[in-house]
Amino acid sequence: MTFAHETVSRAERYHGAIFSVYTDQVTMSDGSTAARDVVENRGAVVVVAVDDADRVVLIKQYRHPVGRHLWELPAGLRDVPGEDETLTAARELAEEVDLTAGRIDRLVDLHTSPGFADESVRVFLARDLAPVPDADRHERTAEEADIEVRRVPLDECVAMVFRGEITNAAAVAGVLAAARARDSGWTLLRTV
Incomplete structure (x- = not known):
């Protein structure tokens, strides 16, 4: 069974020309919520x-x-x-x-x-x-x-x-x- 991980909230930590950094609160497989830092990049x-x-x-x-x-x-x-x-x-x-x-x-x-x-x-x-x-x-x-x-x-x-x-x-x-x-x-x- 696959659990749907959802982003509950997002806080921007840094925004730049090449990448941005966020802290997301994400639902986990056991039903809890955890903070995950994410770097978004252009590829x-x-x-x-x-x-x-x-x-x-x-x-x-x-x-x-x-x-x-x-x-x-x-x-x-x-x-x-x-x-x-x-x-x-x-x-x-x-x-x-x-x-x-x-x-x-x-x-x-x-x-x-x-x-x-x-x-x-x-x-x-x-x-x-x-x-x-x-x-x-x-x-x-x-x-x-x-x-x-x-x-x-x-x-x-x-x-x-x-x-x-x-x-x-x-x-x-x-x-x-x-x-x-x-x-x-x-x-x-x-x-x-």
Whole structure:
């Protein structure tokens, strides 16, 4: 039997441009009520870009909350109202690594921290890569100004995950899912 959990009340604790924080009073399965802190987030897209040589396009970017540079995949917030997620993925691929994709498929969907956040991340697989013309390239600023871009064989990316060199959760999921999808002959992909 499934119990209907209902939000009895909500108090806003913080409202920001990227996320907001609330404390909800929620009915529990035993009939009691408990406080649950919730982070509401716009969500994001992540792109596993695999070239014709079976290499993944990785970026190394500074992440202040963990105080270091992390190996990641091109990614971005769903911050353009009404924009299709596939277009968001293509935009982030172009902005962060100066590439376009002739083919984009859905790879996996993630709830990054469902114990306290509603953030959902859709990971796409991009193939048939081509460079963005020089005149159309995005000027990277702020934390993106020093992004390091590297193409790494997919199997080496998997090894980096297991060595603890790729720790960004969406990148870990994306790399492992891409390797499994490739090993299945790409039959596991969901078209967009």
